[in-house]
Amino acid sequence: xxxxxxxxxxxxxxxxxxxxxxxxxxxxxxxxxxxxxxxxxxxxxxxxxxxxxxxxxxxxxxxxxxxxxxxxxxxxxxxxxxxxxxxxxxxxxxxxxxxxxxxxxxxxxxxxxxxxxxxxxxxxxxxxxxxxxxxxxxxxxxxxxxxxxxxxxxxxxxxxxxxxxxxxxxxxxxxxxxxxxxxxxxxxxxxxxxxxxxxxxxxxxxxxxxxxxxxxxxxxxxxxxxxxxxxxxxxxxxxxxxxxxxxxxxxxxxxxxxxxxxxxxxxxxxxxxxxxxxxxxxxxxxxxxxxxxxxxxxxxxxxxxxxxxxxxxxxxxxxxxxxxxxxxxxxxxxxxxxxxxxxxxxxxxxxxxxxxxxxxxxxxxxxxxxxxxxxxxxxxxxxxxxxxxxxxxxxxxxxxxxxxxxxxxxxxxxxxxxxxxxxxxxxxxxxxxxxxxxxxxxxxxxxxxxxxxxxxxxxxxxxxxxxxxxxxxxxxxxxxxxxxxxxxxxxxxxxxxxxx
Amino acid sequence: xxxxxxxxxxxxxxxxxxxxxxxxxxxxxxxxxxxxxxxxxxxxxxxxxxxxxxxxxxxxxxxxxxxxxxxxxxxxxxxxxxxxxxxxxxxxxxxxxxxxxxxxxxxxxxxxxxxxxxxx
Numbered sequence: 301x302x303x304x305x306x307x308x309x310x311x312x313x314x315x316x317x318x319x320x321x322x323x324x325x326x327x328x329x330x331x332x333x334x335x336x337x338x339x340x341x342x343x344x345x346x347x348x349x350x351x352x353x354x355x356x357x358x359x360x361x362x363x364x365x366x367x368x369x370x371x372x373x374x375x376x377x378x379x380x381x382x383x384x385x386x387x388x389x390x391x392x393x394x395x396x397x398x399x400x401x402x403x404x405x406x407x408x409x410x411x412x413x414x415x416x417x418x419x420x421x422x423x424x425x426x427x428x429x430x431x432x433x434x435x436x437x438x439x440x441x442x443x444x445x446x447x448x449x450x451x452x453x454x455x456x457x458x459x460x461x462x463x464x465x466x467x468x469x470x471x472x473x474x475x476x477x478x479x480x481x482x483x484x485x486x487x488x489x490x491x492x493x494x495x496x497x498x499x500x501x502x503x504x505x506x507x508x509x510x511x512x513x514x515x516x517x518x519x520x521x522x523x524x525x526x527x528x529x530x531x532x533x534x535x536x537x538x539x540x541x542x543x544x545x546x547x548x549x550x551x552x553x554x555x556x557x558x559x560x561x562x563x564x565x566x567x568x569x570x571x572x573x574x575x576x577x578x579x580x581x582x583x584x585x586x587x588x589x590x591x592x593x594x595x596x597x598x599x600x601x602x603x604x605x606x607x608x609x610x611x612x613x614x615x616x617x618x619x620x621x622x623x624x625x626x627x628x629x630x631x632x633x634x635x636x637x638x639x640x641x642x643x644x645x646x647x648x649x650x651x652x653x654x655x656x657x658x659x660x661x662x663x664x665x666x667x668x669x670x671x672x673x674x675x676x677x678x679x680x681x682x683x684x685x686x687x688x689x690x691x692x693x694x695x696x697x698x699x700x701x702x703x704x705x706x707x708x709x710x711x712x713x714x715x716x717x718x719x720x721x722x723x724x725x726x727x728x729x730x731x732x733x734x735x736x737x738x739x740x741x742x743x744x745x746x747x748x749x750x751x752x753x754x755x756x757x758x759x760x761x762x763x764x765x766x767x768x769x770x771x772x773x774x775x776x777x778x779x780x781x782x783x784x785x786x787x788x789x790x791x792x793x794x795x796x797x798x799x800x
Numbered sequence: 801x802x803x804x805x806x807x808x809x810x811x812x813x814x815x816x817x818x819x820x821x822x823x824x825x826x827x828x829x830x831x832x833x834x835x836x837x838x839x840x841x842x843x844x845x846x847x848x849x850x851x852x853x854x855x856x857x858x859x860x861x862x863x864x865x866x867x868x869x870x871x872x873x874x875x876x877x878x879x880x881x882x883x884x885x886x887x888x889x890x891x892x893x894x895x896x897x898x899x900x901x902x903x904x905x906x907x908x909x910x911x912x913x914x915x916x917x918x919x920x
Contacts, residue, residue, distance in 0.1 A: 333806065334806065337804065337805070337806050338804055339804075483804075484804065484806075487804075632838065635835075635838055636838040636839070639836075639837075639838055640838075669918070670835075670918070670919070673914075673915055673916040673918035673920045674835065674836070674920055676915075676916065677836065677915045677916075677920055688836075688865065690836075690837060690838070690865065691841075691861060691862065691864075691865060692841040692842070692843070692861060692862055693841060693842050694838065694839040694840070694841055694842065695828045695830070695839050695840040695841065695842050695904070696842075703838060703839040704839040704840055705838040705839045707835075713833040713835060713914075713918075713919030714832055714833055714919075715830065715832075715835075715839060715840065717830070717840070717904065717906075719882065719883070719904065725814065725816070725817070725901070725902065726882065726900070726901070726902040726903065727902070728828070728902065728904065741801075741802065741803045741804065742802050742803070742812075743802040743803035743805075743810060743811055743812040744803050744812055745812075746812045746813070746814045746815065746816075747812040747813055747814075747815055748815060749815060750815070750816065752842050753815070753816045753826065753842075754815075756821055756824070756826060756842070756844040757816075757820045757821060757822075758822065
């Protein structure tokens, strides 16, 4: 007699919940040692609603089909010299930031979800996290493949993984994930599963994927479409986690609120680089950062937090500061990279006159008053043959590790600076948000590997900045860095396109 | 609680203790309302350095690229040390006037409004 085929419900039960077992002779607490130290109280893991009713066999089948299609398109892209279809070689620098700054985060997410996928006491949560872990591993692989074509034709891609671990500005995304992964499993889920994947992910993926579509980058667009169904599952998991924690015990509410405050702030700081990418690096603009923030956070996030109010959760702390900062951060970040273009692994440039006018129109309250004068100055210096590269090394924030480039919202001409003294040593922050995070866990953040201080300690080679870039960061000096004007990227592009 | 850790009493390694800087201390310098420089700058300096040497040697390295730099009147600038008003003594060392490891020295030049008078 042929084996009876399982119906979906039975298959689901057998391949997820039934994978668990009771502990008859071992101590359950020793099996799940991470479950209690954060103070989160779980009364009944059975109340967990599986956000995606997926079993491993169907996961493989579904993903394999998707990836077959993805690789067919990537092959076609490559064979048709797809890089020639991007609108302008400046665009490719956004892809360089993605590969060095974002793709390695997918790998860190894979590691993080694999860890919590082992440590949660509830089997439903474990299975969901394991699947997300596999998604993240697939994403880093498919992103590397999608972008590898550009590596054959443009500078700055070749050492993305090495650079992620060492380069000064890449310590920002790297330390963000190190913070989340070294937290307990519940904080990790609020940090990455909820705050990042649910609340902020649209502000990362939509700009990059729409940016790719608007600028002729078929490889990245295709990856984006392929990842979309996974991202939808990740968002569902993020939402399930927060509702589950809030419904399990009222004592969880203030802990969860603190994590939301922390990770919303850390996430928005991290997204500064996306803001800059949208406003300055895409030759064909999708929308301004300000508009994206209004659509994806103020409207969508506002509705979410209204929904969570019944659990006693309020809007993230300092949301009103961020609302003001949306008028400023992209300009401040691009100016920082422009002036540190000698030490960046991608090219920078002065926006064209049309772009400057677009920025004035998008930011009528701030651009002409605060930021156009910077570009007037840069143009004047460039015309004199003195393209501005700033001397020295910047002060960094102890928490987000971004140079202290943000300004006071009641006086946008003045950098915002906070500090605190912990056990006799002074620590500096870009904002009240970052200072609060440190003050809550100073023993964690005294360990920050701040690139500027590491250089001074002699841990990054040198002593000259040029030697550090070349030997410690593995940047190809004169190729990967500096202005796009006069770069080998630009020269090759002009040759391909027959531009004199 | 100084950290939420699996093991009680967990302590983090202090990565930036002054001992790690080979006899120097880190000092940050910031020129208020001059956004040509995106942030304050960091320098490893000997604690025995007199303030006059900081003005003569370090300030030009930090801010000399600014067109207003040569117009700064160092006798009248307004100083802040770690957020407090500060009157530096030219011949006294950093350490002896409480410029410590990771101190932030800010200065204001109210008569210099930056490029285009725009705080740049």
